[in-house]
Amino acid sequence: MTSIQYRRASYITLVAPAFLIYAAVIIFPIAYTAYLSFVRWQGFGTPQWVGLANYTRMLTDPIFLHGLRNNLLVVGISVFGQIPLGFVLAYVIYRRMVRAEKFFEVMIFLPITISPVVVAILWNQIFSPAGAFTAIVRALTGNPTYIMRLFEDRTLAIVPILFVILWMYTGLYMVIYLANLQRIDPEVIESATIDGASEPQIFGRIVLPAMVNIIFTTTVFAVSGSLKSFDLIWAFTQGGPAHYTEVIAIYMYRHTFRFYNYGLGASTSMAIIILSVVLIYGLRAIARHFERRYE
Amino acid sequence: MMPQGPNGEIYELPEQVTATHVMFTNDRLLDELGLEFPRTHQELLAQGPAIREAGLIPIAMDNGGGWQMQSTFLSALVERTGGMEWYDRVLAGDNASFEDREFAAALDIIQELYRNDMFSPGMNTADYGRALTDFVNERAVYFIDGGWRVNALVAELTEDQKGHVSLRTYPDVPNQRGVSGSTAMVQGTGYGMNSRLEGAAADAAWEWIWFYSGPVGSEIRQRHGAVPAYRIDLPGDADPMVTKLTGFINDTPAGWVLDSVLGQESMGLLQGDLQEMMLGSRTPRQVAQRFERFVAANER
Numbered sequence: 001m002t003s004i005q006y007r008r009a010s011y012i013t014l015v016a017p018a019f020l021i022y023a024a025v026i027i028f029p030i031a032y033t034a035y036l037s038f039v040r041w042q043g044f045g046t047p048q049w050v051g052l053a054n055y056t057r058m059l060t061d062p063i064f065l066h067g068l069r070n071n072l073l074v075v076g077i078s079v080f081g082q083i084p085l086g087f088v089l090a091y092v093i094y095r096r097m098v099r100a101e102k103f104f105e106v107m108i109f110l111p112i113t114i115s116p117v118v119v120a121i122l123w124n125q126i127f128s129p130a131g132a133f134t135a136i137v138r139a140l141t142g143n144p145t146y147i148m149r150l151f152e153d154r155t156l157a158i159v160p161i162l163f164v165i166l167w168m169y170t171g172l173y174m175v176i177y178l179a180n181l182q183r184i185d186p187e188v189i190e191s192a193t194i195d196g197a198s199e200p201q202i203f204g205r206i207v208l209p210a211m212v213n214i215i216f217t218t219t220v221f222a223v224s225g226s227l228k229s230f231d232l233i234w235a236f237t238q239g240g241p242a243h244y245t246e247v248i249a250i251y252m253y254r255h256t257f258r259f260y261n262y263g264l265g266a267s268t269s270m271a272i273i274i275l276s277v278v279l280i281y282g283l284r285a286i287a288r289h290f291e292r293r294y295e
Numbered sequence: 296m297m298p299q300g301p302n303g304e305i306y307e308l309p310e311q312v313t314a315t316h317v318m319f320t321n322d323r324l325l326d327e328l329g330l331e332f333p334r335t336h337q338e339l340l341a342q343g344p345a346i347r348e349a350g351l352i353p354i355a356m357d358n359g360g361g362w363q364m365q366s367t368f369l370s371a372l373v374e375r376t377g378g379m380e381w382y383d384r385v386l387a388g389d390n391a392s393f394e395d396r397e398f399a400a401a402l403d404i405i406q407e408l409y410r411n412d413m414f415s416p417g418m419n420t421a422d423y424g425r426a427l428t429d430f431v432n433e434r435a436v437y438f439i440d441g442g443w444r445v446n447a448l449v450a451e452l453t454e455d456q457k458g459h460v461s462l463r464t465y466p467d468v469p470n471q472r473g474v475s476g477s478t479a480m481v482q483g484t485g486y487g488m489n490s491r492l493e494g495a496a497a498d499a500a501w502e503w504i505w506f507y508s509g510p511v512g513s514e515i516r517q518r519h520g521a522v523p524a525y526r527i528d529l530p531g532d533a534d535p536m537v538t539k540l541t542g543f544i545n546d547t548p549a550g551w552v553l554d555s556v557l558g559q560e561s562m563g564l565l566q567g568d569l570q571e572m573m574l575g576s577r578t579p580r581q582v583a584q585r586f587e588r589f590v591a592a593n594e595r
Contacts, residue, residue: 063567129417130425144350151420152574240361241419242570259560 030273036266043260054267064268067239067246070158074229074247075279077162078169078222083215085166086173091207093174094181095199105178109171119168120235127151127160151237157244161233168232169225173218180214181207216287223279227272248272309482310508311521314442314544315552316371316464316478323459324351324436333466336404343413346436353413355435357421358573361566364405366554367441369569370479371465372401374550378472382550386557388595393587394580397472402572402579404468409573419570427451439465445540446520457535462543473550480549483524517541557594564589 001009037054039047058064089108093101111119126132127148134148151157184207192202230249233239239246239254248268256265299306320332328349333339339353346353358364374382377397384391385398392398408414415426415435430438431451438444442462452460464478486504488497506512513523514530520537522544529541554562568582577585 124422128425129415129421145416147416149417152417154574154576237420238360240359240567240570242361242567242574242576254563255560259558259563261560 033266033269036262037270039263041262043262050263054263058264058267058271063243063246064248064251066243067248067251070245071227071247073158073162074165075223075226077166078226079219081166082170082173083218083222086170087177089170089174090177090181091203094178109175111168112172116232117235119164120232123160123164124236151241151244154244161236161245164236165232176214176218177211180211184210212287212290216283219283220280223283224276227276307485308508309485309524311483311516311523312480312544313483314478314480314547314549315366316368317440317442317444317543318463318465319430319438319440319444320461320463321430321433321436321459322461324433332463335466336468339466340407340411340413343411347412352415352429352435353437354408355426355429355438356414356418356440357423357426358418358570359421360423361570362554362562363423364569365562365566366552368439369401369405370552371477371550372404372468373398373553374477374479375465375468375471375473376400379550381472386551388591393590394583399579399583400468400470402582405569406572406579419573442522442540442543443520445536449520449534449536452536460536462539464547474548477548477550479552481552481555557590561586561590561594
């Protein structure tokens, strides 16, 4: 065996197991999902090729479109809510702008340690028609017939869920940012302070440039996680009432595992993948722009 | 699966019968309010103000899951407004459609009750069980749910309460074509057995099926509020609620339960649309039209 052949064989031997595992758990499921999205299949019998019919049905279904709108709101609250808030909280704790910062760190991080199902049940007890929110408003207004009806409004039904998502996941981003902030050399900030830099200058000129990469990474997590969001919302409302709080992952689940429409479920799954890729590439472009700015 | 009949039929002996629509009534509250069980839909609507003025819920019902309204109320209403002859024809698509006035009339009744605040407030977002809690705590005069709720009522109601809770059905509706006092019923499931089983494995399977479906299992299930298909007498010490349910099943005429004769996807569409109708985003006509189109394209 020549040296080149030996290197090639070594390369294949080392890479093949990882490639096979990757192909089995990533490439094959995506390819199979893509195939299923073009067929009508109920989980048994021979799949029937239907071309783009599943995509057409999905894109003309008002429930899917409302679910997509809800998903984009979840993405919005994650990217423009959790991430800035998590960053600000991390910065406040890092710069010791509050006392008992360890206490706040634990309190803010705590929700992420609870199972989403438990969180959903907990908040459901607060926002349900006979829940704590109703009881508090009744006590404050003296109106014994008041009922929390936010979920009955098609436009606003998702708002309590967005609030819970913000409450639950902000702590995760705070901890990630805090860990990265602590990697910044304290002497740099100390020197800047001695040189008379103000707090906004320290934030804008030292901290932010050092954090661009991690902000991009966490934004990718937020976007992909938001598009897949299922467990919390399913346990909270199951997408109801009248699909008002439905997101596309629930739409996919309902059609695949309740109605056995594997084709429609697969096309919805492909929509999630395509949306994720488009949004993440968009984010990369934005991140590159900021990287160049701070270089 | 091995066919049993000459034409490939597969037979099944259901283990029990379930009534999906029961209008549980707190007779003591009715008496205290000076009311009687209404004979008609209009009489029931007329009771609403008096019941609400007393701080009570007229009809406790929760529909957060969406299936409750369809299974425990609409199915029975459709028999009332359409009659069984029309009900059979619409399912088969035989010169009948869910856009007919018979189906729309059933939807109109639900919408009228909802708009007149006859149901539990916030019913479309309520978890399954809240209406039962309201009824058990005597905060509601009527409670619409399935006969299976007797199991919970056996445990939750006091002996005194059991004396003044009766099992009835929705009163007569305008232009009624179905049977007065009817409910909706569905046969339960039955155990299947692998036809290739032999020897000890087959004996064990039969032993389990006979235990569960025969006199021993039927008596156990009866004590917990089921009405078994196996013919056994009610024990003398049966809970009053079980006795009432058995009488209800024996004496009440019944129509189809929609979710037992149509597919899950049709029900998913209808149930979501029923909620939207109550919340004001769809009219009964739109609900009927969408349902008919889907059933015609996928179920007939």
